[in-house]
Amino acid sequence: MWSTSKYLLLAAVVVCLSACFRLYSQLSSLNISTLIHHQFKARAPPPTISFYKPSLQWPPAACHGTLSCKPPIPSNFTIHGIWPQDRNDEPIPPYNKNNPCTPKTPTPPTNLPIKLRPIEVYLMSEWPNLTDGLNLTANYQFWEYEWKKHGTCSDYPDDPLTYFKSAVKLRLGISTIVRFGRQTSWTVKQVADEVFDVLKAYPEIACNLNPRGTQKQLWEIRLCYDRPNPRQTPHILINCTHILHVRKGKIIGPCKSLSDTIFFP
């Protein structure tokens, strides 16, 4: 009798220990970081749009650098893109379905030819792919690229027509950006002051190099527009944060100082 109850006790202890061990291993595999990850989705939230930065390129400089362009090369500033920026002047990243910037489903790039049909003729003249500006297919490749990179997390992820129109409208609203003639040289600061004189807001200036890498050129003038609320397209010019492009604290591009001399081809 005495030995039976001893065995029963031992069995009870074994059952209890194995249950405890199973509970423990379940708990330890479900560690705190997995819990937070799955239940509270504690990822960095996508950044909010603070302002829009349309980037205007000077085709004679863009085409006398790394791009090779089919003529005719436009001799007015054309749109490179319109970029939503956060309050630190960093670009809003493209749509990522694992950390979506919007509950809306962004329009797929393949739908752009249908959506942009009504403004195609304006896009062709104001926003050409300079490599082959009269080629509609090449232009759509450029617009699709810009849409994926900068449009899908703009204020209009499912409305590319409004997104592209907003840039065209801003571009057509500016008849003069700089008043100096071609084939002249200026410092970066002089160019910025000239834009301020004309538009009453400081731009960001981007340079590129000529093909031999011997001369800095005025490649792009980028303007900054306030975004008072998401329902209005950008229209209030503000000073850009930096005259030279800064990313994560570092100046980007061949121009490193406001006193650098740049050629306006």
Ligand SMILES: *[C@@H]1O[C@H](CO)[C@@H](O)[C@H](O)[C@H]1NC(C)=O
């Ligand atoms: C917790 O789980 C995550 C994801 O499964 C894993 O990467 C991490 O190393 C685990 N941490 C610990 C302390 O077990």
Ligand SMILES: *[C@@H]1O[C@H](CO)[C@@H](O)[C@H](O)[C@H]1NC(C)=O
């Ligand atoms: C237009 O561009 C597309 C895409 O780059 C290219 O495949 C096609 O050959 C070009 N058409 C002409 C007429 O050059």
Ligand SMILES: *[C@@H]1O[C@H](CO)[C@@H](O)[C@H](O)[C@H]1NC(C)=O
């Ligand atoms: C512009 O057009 C060229 C020639 O068709 C093409 O190779 C290039 O990818 C296009 N640019 C962009 C950014 O899509």
Ligand SMILES: *[C@@H]1O[C@H](CO)[C@@H](O)[C@H](O)[C@H]1NC(C)=O
């Ligand atoms: C820029 O030049 C092109 C070609 O001459 C023209 O179609 C377009 O309207 C001009 N854009 C502006 C804003 O002046």
Ligand SMILES: *[C@@H]1O[C@H](CO)[C@@H](O)[C@H](O)[C@H]1NC(C)=O
């Ligand atoms: C832009 O900066 C200039 C010079 O610092 C200043 O005078 C002007 O008021 C600013 N404009 C805006 C719209 O903030």
